[in-house]
Amino acid sequence: MTPFEAFAVDLARAAAAVTLPLFRTDCGEEDKGEPGAFDPVTRADRDAEAVMRRLITERFPDHGVIGEEYGEDRPDAEYVWMLDPVDGTRAFVAGLPLWTTLIALRHEGRPVTGAIAQPVMDEIFLGGPSGALLLKGGDAPSPLKVRTCPRLNDAVIATTDPDIFTGAELGAWTQVRATARLARLGCDAYAYAMIAAGRIDLVAETSLKPWDWSALVPVVEAAGGKVVNWRGQTPDDRGQVLAVGDEGLIDQALVTLRRAAL
Incomplete structure (x- = not known):
């Protein structure tokens, strides 16, 4: 250490x-x-x-x-x-x-x-x-190590609360949720810890401040995952974050999330 x-x-x-x-x-x-x-x-x-x-x-x-x-x-x-x-x-x-x-x-x-x-x-x-x-x-x-989950259909996903999304963002999240195997709500940042622990596969959120997402990046990525914004780029002050355990999920989620990207 x-x-x-x-x-x-x-x-x-x-x-x-x-x-x-x-x-x-x-x-x-x-x-x-x-x-x-x-x-x-x-x-x-x-x-x-x-x-x-x-x-x-x-x-x-x-x-x-x-x-x-x-x-x-x-x-x-x-x-x-x-x-x-x-x-x-x-x-x-x-x-x-x-x-x-x-x-x-x-x-x-x-x-x-x-x-x-x-x-x-x-x-x-x-x-x-x-x-x-x-x-x-x-x-x-x-x-800690993320788990392999290359298909969104098989993924366990999470967000804190769908109410955080705007109209376009909510539509994008709803499509991702409809594709995934299981969605859980209300976990806040603990959901990202569960990505690193290999229990959750994807978290999508918006309106995050830098202190909300900065700690998540080293934890998820050191465990083998990836954290990007809704354009597939490095997270930024726009606050839209997508974290995955298996990088294969990024493109599948961005098919819909990118349409609401800031």
């Missing part, structure tokens, strides 16, 4: 020490959304990001940080940490244990190390130069 990978694990565990005690409690929930659009934030979000930012400043003072709750600090630095302290805050508020903490390290704009951490299950899915690993409890790290 490289020093940066080990530090990502340290950040995940520091965040878990904050978020777990607040899970299924009165966590100071507030609505930061516009009228008619519920977008919760909790003390877990804010306090976990604050802890991670402090550790980064202490350990790597020349690194930048971009986080969901506290914005940008030196975003043009050579190394920039991307933080989403609670991805899936709606699940957190509802008491559902599929929310995650997302941590990525970008080098010159490219995500090179990522962690998808699920504290309730004591799981950290890590991706980077050392490969893709699952750290669970006190067990030795175990390798």
